[in-house]
Amino acid sequence: MYKVKVYVTLRESVLDPQGSAVKSALHSMDYKEVQDVRIGKYMELTIEKSDRDLDVAVREMCEKLLANTVIEDFSYEVQEVVTK
């Protein structure tokens, strides 16, 4: 089994209205050193071992569904989980 952690964020070139609002809130809390906030999504997939190439499969899942690549970037980490 694998645990795959997927991170989806708005692309650098795309203004993030939620992130801007959170940044202003942090500034009003006097954390003026915060330069930028980007809000994204975090997903955990538990995937069984199969004949399919895991990297190819996860990449496809991200491109087709988990992220909208018009406005979002994605990254992921794979962890192998040892089952009893």
Place this chain on the structure above:
Amino acid sequence: MKFAVIVFPGSNCDIDMYHAIKDELGEEVEYVWHDETDLSQFDGILLPGGFSYGDYLRSGAIARFSNVMQEVVKAAEAGKPVLGVCNGFQILLEAGLLPGAMKRNENLKFMCRPVNLKVVNNQTAFTSAYEKDEVISIPIAHGEGNYYCDEQTLQTLKENNQIVFTYETNPNGSLVDIAGITNERGNVLGMMPHPERAVDELLGSADGLKLFQSIVKNWRESHVTTA
């Protein structure tokens, strides 16, 4: 002319759309559930607003993989008129039938009120009953209507006159005030404002009716039967 109103779990403007077609426009219309696999009997496809699949992941992201969407793609390829309103527009974007994507409204608020739109292209199958640059009042009701696309796509939209409606006063931060766009061929229209909620003066405006009348008129003209 026979219309299909596609119903997803979470659609909530399907009844308004049905009413607009049946009672105000006077054409045939049926509800079509999202797992349907044949739309061949319909002449026009309507994707209503709402919150399909609870807007989980992203608006329209999951609806785009429902059975009926493959049929909607086929209908679009066959040149049938396909109209997506609000969540319907978001689904068309996710399905790749229209370019670009939606972000949260710039002010992060759900906005629900009538807005003035300009008909910047009246040479489409959806807008031919309007005057060029006519200003019409149509309600919006969305939290994610902040249209975005990259520079190159925007250039293409402009060059092909695919921008059909723009906001007179931008409510949501949409790129170049975009409220509605078509595909390159002009038979798929997506718009955030709700023309089906503006089909009778009792509703505050009847300006949306001409959009549906345009669809029917253009369909009749291309399906002429000898009288």
